[in-house]
Amino acid sequence: MLKKNAGATAGWAIISTLSVCSGAALGATETDPLTAAITRGKVDVDYRLRGEWVDQDGIDEEAAAYTGRLRLGYKTRDLNGFGGYVQLEHVDAFLGKDYNSTDNGKTQFPVVADPADTELNQAYLSYGGFYDTDMKLGRQRIILDNARFVGNVGWRQNEQTFDAFSIQNKSLSKTVLTYAYLDRVQNITFDEIELSAHLLNAAYDLAPWAKLIGYGYLLDYELDAGPTKDTQTLGLRAQGAMPAGPAKLLYTLEYAQQGDYQDSGPVVDADYYLIEAGAVLSGITVKLSREVLGGDGVYNFQTPLATKHVFNGWADKFLGDSIAGGKGLQDNFLTISGAVMGVTLTAMVHDFKSDAGDQDYGTEWDVMATKPVTPNLSLTLKYADYQADTFATDTQKIWLMGEFKF
Numbered sequence: 001m002l003k004k005n006a007g008a009t010a011g012w013a014i015i016s017t018l019s020v021c022s023g024a025a026l027g028a029t030e031t032d033p034l035t036a037a038i039t040r041g042k043v044d045v046d047y048r049l050r051g052e053w054v055d056q057d058g059i060d061e062e063a064a065a066y067t068g069r070l071r072l073g074y075k076t077r078d079l080n081g082f083g084g085y086v087q088l089e090h091v092d093a094f095l096g097k098d099y100n101s102t103d104n105g106k107t108q109f110p111v112v113a114d115p116a117d118t119e120l121n122q123a124y125l126s127y128g129g130f131y132d133t134d135m136k137l138g139r140q141r142i143i144l145d146n147a148r149f150v151g152n153v154g155w156r157q158n159e160q161t162f163d164a165f166s167i168q169n170k171s172l173s174k175t176v177l178t179y180a181y182l183d184r185v186q187n188i189t190f191d192e193i194e195l196s197a198h199l200l201n202a203a204y205d206l207a208p209w210a211k212l213i214g215y216g217y218l219l220d221y222e223l224d225a226g227p228t229k230d231t232q233t234l235g236l237r238a239q240g241a242m243p244a245g246p247a248k249l250l251y252t253l254e255y256a257q258q259g260d261y262q263d264s265g266p267v268v269d270a271d272y273y274l275i276e277a278g279a280v281l282s283g284i285t286v287k288l289s290r291e292v293l294g295g296d297g298v299y300n301f302q303t304p305l306a307t308k309h310v311f312n313g314w315a316d317k318f319l320g321d322s323i324a325g326g327k328g329l330q331d332n333f334l335t336i337s338g339a340v341m342g343v344t345l346t347a348m349v350h351d352f353k354s355d356a357g358d359q360d361y362g363t364e365w366d367v368m369a370t371k372p373v374t375p376n377l378s379l380t381l382k383y384a385d386y387q388a389d390t391f392a393t394d395t396q397k398i399w400l401m402g403e404f405k406f
Helices: 007-027 033-039
Strands: 002-004 042-056 063-075 082-098 117-127 133-140 161-169 175-186 191-207 210-221 231-244 247-260 269-281 284-293 329-340 343-353 360-374 377-388 395-405
Touching: 231 269, 247 284
Parallel strands: none
Antiparallel strands: 002 191, 042 063, 042 395, 063 082, 082 117, 117 133, 133 161, 161 175, 175 191, 191 210, 210 231, 231 247, 247 269, 269 284, 284 329, 329 343, 343 360, 360 377, 377 395
8 A cells, every 4th residue: 555654744853852862962961871872872964965857758848856855863872782763854846846756746847756745764773682683673774785676765865765674693604694574665755655575685605706695575565556566586696706817807697586476466477687797907897787677578577675776777767667568678788987086987888678579678878977075075967868769768867966964
C-alpha cells in the first residue's frame, strides 16, 4: 500500500528536540550517565543546493528546478552499547518552480523528482553490545553492496530510507553477515510503501584479489501493489582487483535469478547478470561493462529498492520496473574516470538494447566533474544526453550542485 508520508509534523517536533538537546549539550553539567549520553551527543548538518535543467522531446516546456535540501541530525553518545540517532530532512523549491515534481501538477514540464516537503528521514535505536555485532531498530538508511538491489537513492534531494530492523555481524574471519527486515519504504517522493521484506547478504574476502557476496532478497508488498510486484531474488557476486605491473586489473562478475514469491505468479521469472573488466593506470580507471536485466516480453527483472540513478544512464530513462512491456534491458557501457588538478572527472557511454526482440533502445553520453573546495564543501557539474532509437525520447539533462556538510 502506498500513502503520503505524514512526517512533516513529526519533523518539526524533531527540530525542537534537536534544539533542546544541542543547548543542553553546550551547558550540561550533569553527571548522570543517561543524561550525559542523551545531551552530549553530536549534531550533523548537510545542505545541498542544486539546479537541474531538462530538455525532453515530446514535451514543449523545458524544466528548470532550483531546489535545496537540508538534513539536520543528532546522534547520542553510546551508553552500555545503546545509542540513538534522529535526522530531519527538508526539501524546498525556489524561483519559478518550472518542473514536474511528481506531485505539483505541472505535467507540462519534464519530471524532476524532487518535491518540496519535510520528513523524519531517520530515527533509530542502535545496540552494539554483542561481540562484532551492530543492530538498529527504526527508520534508517540501508545500502547493500553497490546499491543495485537495495540503496538510498542518494542523488535525489529526498533520499530513500526504510522502517526496519537490521543486524550486521563481523565475528567470522573476513566475513560480514547482514540481515534486515523491512516494514515500510520511505521513498524519494515522500510516500510510504508498505511491505514485508527480508534482506540477507553475506560477504567474504576470499583473497586480496577476490571478494564473494551471496544474497537473497524476499519482497512481499501489500495486495494492491500488483500481481508481479512480490519477488524472490537470489544472487552471487564476485569482485576484486589484482596488480599487473604498473597497473591494477579490475573485475566484477554477478548473476541473480528472480522468481515468484507470495502473491505473485509464475510469470515472475527473469535473470540478471553483470560482467565488468577494467584497469587502473597512472590514476586513470577504464572499465568495460555489460549489464542485463533479463526479459521475455512479458516480465523483466526488477530492482524496486535500488539506487537506480547510478545505473543505466543518468538521464533516468529506465527507472520503471517494467521495461518496454517486459522486454528487459541490455546495457553495454564504457566508463573512464580520473582526477585532473583536483577535479574528479567521469565519462560514460551507453548502448541500450532490449533483452527480448533484439530492439535498439538508444545511446547515452554521461559526463561529470566534482571538485572538493574545502573538507566540508564540494561542487558538482553533471550532464546526460540520451538519444532514442525505439525507446522513450531524446533527453538532455544538466545539473549544477553544491553540498556543505559537517
